[in-house]
Amino acid sequence: MAAVLTSVRAFFAQAPAFVIDNETPADVVARENLLDLAMGADRRTKSSEKIRRGRLPAEGLALVARDRDGHVIGTVRLWNIEAGVGREGRAIQALLLGPLAVDPAHEGKGIGAALMRAGLLEARKRGHGAVLLVGDASYYERFGFFAEKIQHLVMPGPFARERFLATELVAGWLEGAAGMVVASGRALSHPTEQRKAA
Secondary structure: OHHHHHHHHHHHHOOOOEEEEEOOHHHHHHHHHHHHHHHOHHHHHOHHHHHHOOEOOOOOOEEEEEEOOOOEEEEEEEEEEEEEEOOOOOEEEEEEEOOOEEOHHHOOOOHHHHHHHHHHHHHHHOOOOEEEEEOOHHHHHHHOOEOHHHOOEEOOOOOOHHHEEEEEOOOOOOOOOEEEEEEOOOEOOOHHHHHHHO
C-alpha cells in the first residue's frame, strides 16, 4: 500500500504539463515558427496583421505557454489600438488580441484557454477597458467576446464582420464606438533609425 501511495504522490507532484509565462526576446524564433505551423503562410496578409505591423505588443501583454522542457507551445499577444471614437469624439483606447496559437501537437490540453484567461486577467490588472479580436465566435464567446458592441467599427482592409468580436473589461467602455480601428501602441524601432539618431 505504501508503494501505491508513493507513486500517486509522485504523479501529482510532477511539474504541470505547461506553464504560462511572459514572452522573452529568446522566444521570437520559436514563436514565429509556431505561428507559421498553426496559422499558415497567409497569416501575414490579414487585416489584424496590418495593425500589428511595425508595432510592439502592449506592455506586459505578450505571453507564451511552455512545456515541461521550456519549449514554446503556445502564444498570445495583445496590442494597443484606438477602437474608433466615442460619442464625444475622443479616441477609444483598447487592445487587439492576436494571434492566439497553440502547437498542433499540443491541442486539446486547455493551452489556448489558459493563454486567453491569463491575457485578459493581465489586461484588466493593467487598467485596459476593452479587447477586440477577429476569430471564431463559437470559441471566443466563452471568454465574453461578442459582436454587438463594435458593430459600428471597421478593420483596415477586408475582414469577416461575423468574426469581429469584443469584450469590455470595464462596463460601457465601448459605448458608442464608431470608425476605424488603428494602431496606437509603441512603434518597433529599427536599427537604421537608431544609428541615425546616435
